[in-house]
Each structure stands twice: as structure tokens, then as C-alpha cells.
Amino acid sequence: MLEISDLRVSVDGKTILNGLNLSVPAGEVHAIMGPNGAGKSTLAYTLAGRDGYEHLGGTAKLLDQNIIGLDPEDRAMLGLFLAFQYPVEIPGVAGMTFLKTALNALRSARGQEELSALDFLKLVRSKLSSLGIDESMLKRPVNVGFSGGEKKRNEVLQMAMLEPKFCVLDETDSGLDIDALKVVADGVNTLRSPERGMLVITHYQRLLDYIKPDRVHVLAAGKIVKSGGPELALQLEAEGYGELLKASAA
Amino acid sequence: MTITEAMAPGVEAFRPAFRQSTNEPTWLANYRRAGVEQFSATGLPTTKDEGWKYTSLRPLAREKYLPAGPGEISAPERMLEGAAQAVFVNGCFSHESSDLSGLDGFVGSFRNMVGDNWIEELLTSTPFASQAMYSLNSAAFVDGLAVKLGNNVQLPRPLEIVFVSMPGNSPGMWHPRVAVDLGCDSAATIVERHISISDGSYFANHATDIRVRGGGRLVHVKVQQEGTDGRHLSMARVRVAKNSLYDSFTLTLGGSLSRSETEVRIEGTGAEVRLNGCYAISGRQHADHTSRIDHLAPGTTSRQVYAGAIDGAARGVFQGHIVVDKAAQQTDGHQMNRALLLSDRAEIDSKPILEIYADDVKCSHGATAGDIDEDHLFYLRARGISAAAARNLVVRGFLADPIENLSNESVQAALCLALDSHLGLERL
Numbered sequence: 177m178l179e180i181s182d183l184r185v186s187v188d189g190k191t192i193l194n195g196l197n198l199s200v201p202a203g204e205v206h207a208i209m210g211p212n213g214a215g216k217s218t219l220a221y222t223l224a225g226r227d228g229y230e231h232l233g234g235t236a237k238l239l240d241q242n243i244i245g246l247d248p249e250d251r252a253m254l255g256l257f258l259a260f261q262y263p264v265e266i267p268g269v270a271g272m273t274f275l276k277t278a279l280n281a282l283r284s285a286r287g288q289e290e291l292s293a294l295d296f297l298k299l300v301r302s303k304l305s306s307l308g309i310d311e312s313m314l315k316r317p318v319n320v321g322f323s324g325g326e327k328k329r330n331e332v333l334q335m336a337m338l339e340p341k342f343c344v345l346d347e348t349d350s351g352l353d354i355d356a357l358k359v360v361a362d363g364v365n366t367l368r369s370p371e372r373g374m375l376v377i378t379h380y381q382r383l384l385d386y387i388k389p390d391r392v393h394v395l396a397a398g399k400i401v402k403s404g405g406p407e408l409a410l411q412l413e414a415e416g417y418g419e420l421l422k423a424s425a426a
Numbered sequence: 427m428t429i430t431e432a433m434a435p436g437v438e439a440f441r442p443a444f445r446q447s448t449n450e451p452t453w454l455a456n457y458r459r460a461g462v463e464q465f466s467a468t469g470l471p472t473t474k475d476e477g478w479k480y481t482s483l484r485p486l487a488r489e490k491y492l493p494a495g496p497g498e499i500s501a502p503e504r505m506l507e508g509a510a511q512a513v514f515v516n517g518c519f520s521h522e523s524s525d526l527s528g529l530d531g532f533v534g535s536f537r538n539m540v541g542d543n544w545i546e547e548l549l550t551s552t553p554f555a556s557q558a559m560y561s562l563n564s565a566a567f568v569d570g571l572a573v574k575l576g577n578n579v580q581l582p583r584p585l586e587i588v589f590v591s592m593p594g595n596s597p598g599m600w601h602p603r604v605a606v607d608l609g610c611d612s613a614a615t616i617v618e619r620h621i622s623i624s625d626g627s628y629f630a631n632h633a634t635d636i637r638v639r640g641g642g643r644l645v646h647v648k649v650q651q652e653g654t655d656g657r658h659l660s661m662a663r664v665r666v667a668k669n670s671l672y673d674s675f676t677l678t679l680g681g682s683l684s685r686s687e688t689e690v691r692i693e694g695t696g697a698e699v700r701l702n703g704c705y706a707i708s709g710r711q712h713a714d715h716t717s718r719i720d721h722l723a724p725g726t727t728s729r730q731v732y733a734g735a736i737d738g739a740a741r742g743v744f745q746g747h748i749v750v751d752k753a754a755q756q757t758d759g760h761q762m763n764r765a766l767l768l769s770d771r772a773e774i775d776s777k778p779i780l781e782i783y784a785d786d787v788k789c790s791h792g793a794t795a796g797d798i799d800e801d802h803l804f805y806l807r808a809r810g811i812s813a814a815a816a817r818n819l820v821v822r823g824f825l826a827d828p829i830e831n832l833s834n835e836s837v838q839a840a841l842c843l844a845l846d847s848h849l850g851l852e853r854l
Contacts, residue, residue: 224808227800252810264805268823277819278809285810317823318805334809 177202177373178342183234183244184398185215185222191232192218194398200342200391203370207384208377209409210395211417216377217261219395220346224258225251238342252278253285255341259331259348263319271314271330275300275337282338303336307363324351325359332363343367343374349383361386381413396421434469436487443493443566443599453546461564468558480743480775481685481714486657491629493568494598499523502588505617505649505840509584512571515592517600517630519569528582536570536603544574544607548635552663554689560661563601563633570603573616577639581614584837588619591656593626604634610667611641615834618646622653622680632660638670640694645834646674649844652681661687668694668723673833676703677841678713679848685714685743691722692754698727702832704825706848708737708768718747721754721787730761731828735821736772747779748789755784761791766798766824822849 178200185193192215200206210216222229223236225248235242243251266274280290291299304311309329319327328348335343345364349357364387368374376387384392384406392408393400394417402408402420412420444462470487471478496518501511512533513523519535526533539545549564571587589602608614620630630652638644652658658681666672676686690699699719707713719728734742744763765774778791798820806816822845829841 224804226804226808247813248804248807249810249812249816252808258808260805260808264801266802266805266820266823268825268827269819274806274809274819277815278806278811281812281815282810317827338809 177239178375179235179237181235183222183236184232185218186230186232187218187228192398193222195234196395196399198393198400200373200375202373204390205368205374205376205387206391206393207389207409208375208393208395209379209381209412211421212379214395215398216379216395217346220258220261220344220377223251223256223344224248249281252338252340253282257335257338257340257343259335259343259345261347261350263327263331265320266318267320269318271316271318272300274318275314275334278334279337300337303333306366307333307336308359309333325353325356328352328356328360329363332360335367336363341372343372345374345376347378348376349378349380357383358386381409384409394420434467436469437466439487439490440465440562440566443562443601445566445568451541451546453550454540457549458565461561464556464561465558465565471558477716477745480745480777481683481712485683486629489597489627489629491597491599493566494593494600494628496520497592499590499592499623501525502590502619502621505586505619505844506584506836509586509617511586511588513588513590514569514602515590516598517568517589517602519571529585532575532579532581533571533573533585536572536605537568539572539574542572542574545572545605548605548607548637552635553665553691554663557661559631559659560633560663563603563631563661566601566631567603567633568600570605573604573606573614575607575609575612575614577609577611579609579612584615584617586617586619588621589630589632591620591622591628591630591653592624593628593653595626597627597629599629599631601631601633604632606634606636606644608638608642608644610639612639613643615645615837616647617837617840618648620648620650620652620658620680622651622656625653625655627655628653629657630659632658634660634662636662636664636672638664638666638672640668640670642667642670644672645832645837646672647832647837647841648674648676648686649841650676650678650680650684650686651848652684654680654682656681658684660685662689664688664690666690666692666694666697666699669696670694671698671700671833673700674702675829675832675837675841676715677844678703678705678707678715679844681713682710683712685716687716689718690728691720692726692728693722695723695725697723699729700831701728701730702828703732704828704845705734705742706821706825706845707734707740707742709740710738711740712743713740714743714745716743716745718749719759721748721750721757721759724754725756726754726758728759729831731831732762733764733825733828734774735766735768735825736774737768739769739771741773741775743775744793745777746791748781748791750782750784750787750789752783755786757784757787757789759787759789763793764824765795766821767795768798768821818849822846
């Protein structure tokens with residue numbers, strides 16, 4: 177579903193992704209782990225299409241279409257969703273307005289009719305209650321004054337509402353205490369489906385106790401240096417990145 | 427009426443506006459004479475005057491405005507559901523278009539109520555320093571609105587004061603006066619609207635005198651949607667007493683040249699003043715928001731947040747002057763001016779002044795100016811919202827942010843609607 181091959185990207189003239197290859201089939205959840213500076217967030221932002229990431233070569237295909245070079249909104253319309261490590265606060269834009277605008281933009285792109293205000297409200301209420309989020313959160317401006325947990329729950333709510341084909345979760349566990357982490361992980365787990373792929377980017381193994389990956393990849397110096405099953409995450413947790421990186425360099 | 431002193435340059439052009447009426451009370455004749463003398467001595471302010479450094483009135487001096495007469499229109503659509511409306515056309519009160527039912531004894535045309543003692547007191551025993559454009563209004567006003575609430579009264583309906591511009595073939599001018607006296611523990615919501623229903627050049631020079639007495643609560647909103655060739659100046663002078671609230675908001679969208687100036691004297695302990703506003707200007711529009719707040723009693727609060735979106739070659743001006751008197755210990759004053767510059771030619775001039783004579787105060791100001799935050803746009807676009815729609819949402823959000831500071835939710839909603847329709851957004 178997501179096929180990345182030989183992806184090379186630089187930021188401010190410095191090469192960060194250096195020939196990255198990765199394949200995530202539909203229905204699977206893959207985790208990318210790596211030390212600080214390995215290129216984890218660069219990968220997330222590159223996939224989502226943020227400015228400032230210069231493409232040096234390679235491709236990233238979502239459902240056989242290369243998304244590199246597309247506008248961020250066009251990637252979203254193809255079904256990509258990035259859950260941000262640091263969700264952005266947008267003063268004055270109510271969460272409800274934002275969600276409705278986004279959902280209707282995606283629906284039009286899919287050739288579906290825009291939802292009426294009533295149908296939208298019904299849909300959003302059902303998602304809110306399954307995620308245990310109070311409706312008042314959506315009356316407030318997007319992410320403004322939210323706690324870390326609220327911000328991440330808001331990301332998962334958007335994911336549930338927009339029903340993407342492929343989700344990239346960038347350090348979703350950062351800033352969360354264990355209770356908030358469980359809630360967010362539960363939300364993500366309910367979105368697992370045979371038609372949907374997920375890429376979970378994380379520094380710590382902790383998140384993977386709650387979102388069980390099918391495969392684990394280790395990212396270092398801009399490329400995948402090791403891949404394995406869920407046990408690889410446990411090994412990393414026990415031994416740290418240092419041992420593994422030494423071994424793979426040898 | 428004779429003018430003994432030599433007139434300053436530019437005064438002659440406004441002489442036709444000086445009101446010469448024989449059947450006005452003596453105090454008013456004297457008041458007008460003082461206005462004529464003050465305006466004649468200074469003439470139009472120039473950019474050499476400290477308070478007018480960034481706003482030039484030269485376009486006013488060039489145009490030959492003549493006092494405009496009344497016109498007939500159908501009642502304007504209401505901004506607030508259930509609101510009463512006082513409608514003025516070219517500065518003249520229109521009985522036919524107005525609906526003041528339920529407000530008998532509280533609201534009337536200035537001309538009809540000018541014999542009342544409270545108006546004399548409000549206008550003549552003023553602690554405010556004279557100011558040229560206000561003086562011109564004193565010399566020239568024909569009509570306006572008077573609102574008087576005794577103690578412990580709630581104005582039964584919100585009141586819209588709608589100033590409709592309907593200039594004719596030649597440039598017209600008018601100088602309406604509004605007077606509001608809110609008794610102790612009384613409350614009112616007043617929305618001033620300035621709209622234009624035909625093209626043409628005009629100059630509206632408003633003056634407003636307001637008193638909020640002890641424990642009173644006044645929500646005072648101004649929505650300025652003057653025509654493209656309209657020039658709008660306004661001066662509001664507000665006195666607030668102990669434990670009262672003056673909660674104001676200015677939404678500036680129209681006019682080629684506009685200035686909304688507010689002077690507030692916080693005279694009683696525990697009083698709170700909120701001067702908030704937002705503006706969206708483009709083309710060659712010039713919008714000036716100027717305020718002076720005097721904290722004169724201990725334990726008083728003032729809050730100002732202004733947000734502006736400036737596009738094209740438009741220019742925004744924000745001048746905020748806070749004075750904390752020696753007696754005004756425990757003053758809490760905060761001022762913030764934020765501007766989004768949406769083009770390379772857009773300009774904002776921001777001049778905060780804090781003048782503090784007490785030693786135990788919390789006072790701060792801040793100003794920001796910049797382009798739209800790319801991170802905001804990226805976040806929205808990453809959810810499938812087009813670049814253009816994302817930009818609209820962010821600008822709209824930026825401008826709507828200070829609206830939340832208003833204490834009246836139905837007015838908040840009406841302001842958002844006015845803003846959205848101006849920005850061309852559908853109702854969200």
C-alpha cells in the first residue's frame with residue numbers, strides 16, 4: 177500500500193533521508209523506531225508534504241501513485257493522514273468548523289455529497305463518544321490551550337472522522353501519560369482494518385505495548401538498517417540503539 | 427454667530443457645516459460657539475500633530491463636502507434578532523425606518539431630547555480635553571441619538587443605531603452625535619452600524635459621549651462598513667464609574683479612510699474596560715484605531731486586543747495610550763495589537779504608550795506583525811483543505827479571536843457572521 181524506494185531528502189542542505197526503502201501492505205501496522213536525529217520526523221513530514229524538505233531522489237507511492245511533489249491536500253485526498261507529533265494551535269478556528277471543512281473537502285474529492293450540518297453532527301457525536309471526548313472540545317479553537325493528551329486525542333478523532341487509507345503516526349506517545357496513552361492507542365486500534373495501513377513512528381517501545389505492530393523497522397542515519405517482528409522492539413528496549421547500530425555497522 | 431479669531435487653514439471648507447439655529451437652548455448655543463472657536467483655532471489635525479502622525483486628513487481638505495440632507499430608505503435588515511433600530515440617513519434621524527417600540531422614555535432623537543438636563547450635564551461638564559474633530563462635531567451636529575437609563579434598568583431590547591450613507595451627486599458630510607447615560611446597576615447593549623447604500627463620496631464625523639454609572643454594564647459594538655468612497659472619523663468619550671463594565675468591540679471593514687478613536691476615563695474602583703476590535707482592509711484603505719485609557723481609581727482593569735488583516739496597499743494604524751494615575755494603585759492594564767500583513771505593500775503602524783505614575787500596577791503591551799503562519803496552513807492542508815480555503819480559515823480565525831472577549835454571545839455570533847460575509851465565507 178505504501179511503497180517507499182530509495183527516498184533521499186535534505187533539509188537546509190543537509191541530507192537526512194539517505195536511500196530509505198520501506199513497504200507497508202494494506203492491513204498491516206508497521207513501526208519505525210530510531211534514535212534522535214535518525215530522520216523519523218523528516219520521514220513523516222516528507223510523506224505529508226510539508227515545505228522545506230528537498231527531494232533529492234526516490235519515490236513514495238501510496239496505492240501505486242507517487243505522492244512526492246503533490247500538495248499536502250492532494251495527498252490527504254489520496255487517503256494519507258499524518259497524526260502530528262506537535263498538533264498545531266490555530267486561534268479563532270473552532271474545531272467543529274475545521275473538521276467539517278476538512279471532511280467535506282475530502283468527501284467532494286471522493287465524489288460524495290457534502291454532509292448536512294445535522295448528519296455531520298450525528299457522525300461526530302458517535303465518534304466523540306467512542307473516543308470518550310467531550311463535545312465542548314470541538315467548540316474551542318483547534319488545539320488552543322489543549323493539554324498534550326487532548327491534542328493527541330484530537331488527532332485520533334480527526335483520523336476517525338476522515339477515514340484515511342493510510343495513517344502515519346509521528347511520535348504519538350510523546351507528551352502523554354500512561355492513561356492518555358491507553359485512550360489514544362485504543363482509538364488507533366479501533367481504526368485498524370484489512371483495508372488500512374499504518375506507520376507508527378516512535379522513539380520508545382512503550383507505545384508498541386498498546387499498538388501491536390506487525391513489523392518493526394529501525395531507522396538510523398536516514399535509512400532502514402534492520403527490520404523484524406515485534407520482538408525487535410523488545411530487543412531495542414533491552415539493549416538500546418547503540419548495540420544494534422554497532423552490530424548493523426559491522 | 428460671529429467668528430472673531432483668524433481661522434486656521436482648512437476651516438473655511440467646513441464652515442457650511444456650522445449649525446446656526448435660533449431655537450436651541452442657551453447652553454447649546456454656547457457649546458456650539460466653543461466648538462466653532464476650538465475647531466477654527468486648530469483646523470484639521472495634520473500629521474505634525476502627535477496623535478495624527480500616521481493618519482493624514484489631507485483627502486478631507488481636498489474634497490468639497492456639503493452638509494447632506496435626509497433621505498428615505500426601507501428599514502435595514504437587523505444584525506441582532508429582536509433588536510430595536512434607530513435609523514439615520516446621512517446623519518438625519520428617520521422616524522419611518524426606525525423601530526424603537528418598547529424603548530419609550532429610554533431612547534430618542536437627540537434633537538428632541540436636547541432640552542433634557544442630563545444631556546446638558548453630559549456635554550458641558552466634561553473632563554476631556556478638546557479635540558479638533560470632536561469640536562467640529564459640536565459645532566455642526568444636526569441630530570443624533572440620546573439614550574438615558576435610570577438606575578436599575580435593563581434596556582428591554584438590544585439597540586441598533588444604524589447610520590446609513592446615501593450620498594448624492596456631490597460629496598456630502600454629516601456630524602451625528604450620540605449621548606448615552608447609563609444609570610447605576612443598569613445594563614444595555616448598543617450596536618452602532620455604519621453602512622452605505624449607494625456609491626459616492628462622503629465624510630461622516632461622529633462623536634459619542636457615554637457615561638456608565640456605578641455597577642452599570644454597557645456592551646457597545648461598532649460595525650463600520652462604510653462605502654468605498656466614504657471617510658469615517660469617530661470620537662467616543664467614555665466615563666466609567668465604580669464596579670461598572672464598558673465592554674466594546676469595533677469591527678472595521680469599510681471606508682477609504684477611517685479612524686475610530688476612544689477615550690476612556692476609569693473613575694471608580696473595580697471598574698473594567700474592554701476595548702477590542704478587528705479589521706480587514708485591502709486596496710488603498712486606511713484604518714486607524716486610536717485609544718486612550720486613563721486609570722484614575724485603584725483596582726481598575728483595562729483589556730485591549732486588536733487583530734487586523736491588511737492586504738493590498740492598505741495601511742493599519744494602532745495607537746494605544748494607557749495612563750495610570752498616581753491614585754490608581756493595583757491597576758491591571760493590558761494591550762495587544764496583532765496584524766497579519768497579507769501583501770508586500772501592506773503596512774501597520776503601531777504605537778503603544780504606557781504612562782504610569784503609580785508604583786503598584788500590572789501594565790503590559792504587545793504588538794505582532796507578520797505573514798500567515800505556514801504551520802497553520804500546513805496543518806489544515808494536511809487534512810485535505812485547499813490552500814485557498816486554509817488561508818481563509820486562518821485569516822478568519824485570526825480576526826475572530828478577539829470577538830470571544832465580548833460578554834454578549836448573540837453579539838459575538840452576529841459579528842462573526844458579518845466578518846464571514848465580508849470575507850466571502852459561507853456560514854460555518
